[in-house]
Amino acid sequence: xxxxxxxxxxxxxxxxxxxxxxxxxxxxxxxxxxxxxxxxxxxxxxxxxxxxxxxxxxxxxxxxxxxxxxxxxxxxxxxxxxxxxxxxxxxxxxxxxxxxxxxxxxxxxxxxxxxxxxxxxxxxxxxxxxxxxxxxxxxxxxxxxxxxxxxxxxxxxxxxxxxxxxxxxxxxxxxxxxxxxxxxxxxxxxxxxxxxxxxxxxxxxxxxxxxxxxxxxxxx
Ligand SMILES: [Fe+2]
Numbered sequence: 001x002x003x004x005x006x007x008x009x010x011x012x013x014x015x016x017x018x019x020x021x022x023x024x025x026x027x028x029x030x031x032x033x034x035x036x037x038x039x040x041x042x043x044x045x046x047x048x049x050x051x052x053x054x055x056x057x058x059x060x061x062x063x064x065x066x067x068x069x070x071x072x073x074x075x076x077x078x079x080x081x082x083x084x085x086x087x088x089x090x091x092x093x094x095x096x097x098x099x100x101x102x103x104x105x106x107x108x109x110x111x112x113x114x115x116x117x118x119x120x121x122x123x124x125x126x127x128x129x130x131x132x133x134x135x136x137x138x139x140x141x142x143x144x145x146x147x148x149x150x151x152x153x154x155x156x157x158x159x160x161x162x163x164x165x166x167x168x169x170x171x172x173x174x175x176x177x178x179x180x181x182x183x184x185x186x187x188x189x190x191x192x193x194x195x196x197x198x199x200x201x202x203x204x205x206x207x208x209x210x211x212x213x214x215x216x217x218x219x220x
Contacts, residue, residue, distance in 0.1 A: 033082040034213045038187045040164045040178060043150060045103040046095060047121045058094075058119040058136040068118035070099035070137025072203065073195060077210040078130040079153060086130025087214060091154040094134055095121040101142035109143055138195055138206055139167070146172030146179060153212060165210045168192040 052062065059067045079090040097103050097120075102110040104120030124132040139147035148164045166173055173179045173192070182188045190213075195206045 034080060034084055035186060035190055036082060036215045037161060037163055037190055037212045038182060039162060040182075040191070042152070042162045043164075043178075045105045045108060046150070046152070047104045048106055049104075051104060051119055051121055053119055054121060054123045055119075056122050056124045056132075056134045058122045058134060059117075061117060061119050064117060066117050068098060068115050068137055070115075070118070070140075071195075072201075072205040073136050073138045074133070074198070074205060074207045075136055075149070075210065076131065076133040076207070077212060079126050079132065079212045079214065080130055081214055081216055086126070086128065087155070087216070088126055088128050088130060089155060090126045090130070090132075090160070090214075092124045092126065092132040092212075093121070093152040093154070094136070094149050096136065096139050096149045097142050099137055099140055101140055141172055146170055146176040148176075148179075151210075151212065153214065160214050160216055161212065163212075164191060165208075166192045168194050 059072065075094070079087045079092060081087055095104065097108075097110075098115035098118035100110050100113040100115055102108045102114035104118075108114070118137065122134050122136070124134060126132055136149070139149050141147055146166065147170060148166050151161070151163050151165060152159060153161045164178065166179060169192070173188075179188065179191075182191065193208045193210045195208045198205045198207050
């Protein structure tokens with residue numbers, strides 16, 4: 001369970017964390033293409049009004065000292081092309097429900113219970129490594145859906161991919177119509193990630209890595 005705390009800076013950077021899997025290479029010995037991240041529906045809850053704060057720390061809005069409630073999650077990954085080359089200047093956007101199952105959207109369910117300290121939406125512009133990073137809460141179920149985080153990747157004015165990321169092995173996944181619409185196990189695996197307890201965290205933080213492979217060749 002999360003506990004109140006303060007965080008000294010608004011913008012969070014990679015490197016403050018031990019990102020366990022960051023060192024692995026996705027480039028194999030063969031010139032095989034990586035499996036492309038499957039597309040999924042955007043759904044009806046992309047914020048209809050963006051929050052004033054759209055940074056990569058969804059737990060703190062602007063300079064508030066009250067963080068969102070929920071299981072603190074360090075969500076990271078890389079945006080890659082099919083050859084495994086990192087895509088820089090990709091704008092990664094995420095949106096999701098808060099710990100009460102409410103979106104940052106006027107039509108959301110659970111509106112009266114909404115956690116007003118949760119930013120609900122965030123953005124990260126990748127650098128030369130293609131890496132992105134968000135601090136958020138672990139997604140929860142809401143009526144009709146298993147836990148998931150929505151992703152949209154843009155470059156310039158172009159929308160390159162809209163998809164959703166799931167908790168690997170969550171019992172709700174196979175009852176979820178949108179998850180089940182994925183064609184096969186390979187597609188399901190590509191959108192399912194472990195949310196792993198961080199060993200040295202005294203406040204029960206978890207880490208998740210979700211790499212995104214675009215059917216697009218990186219140009220710098
Ligand atoms: Fe959703």
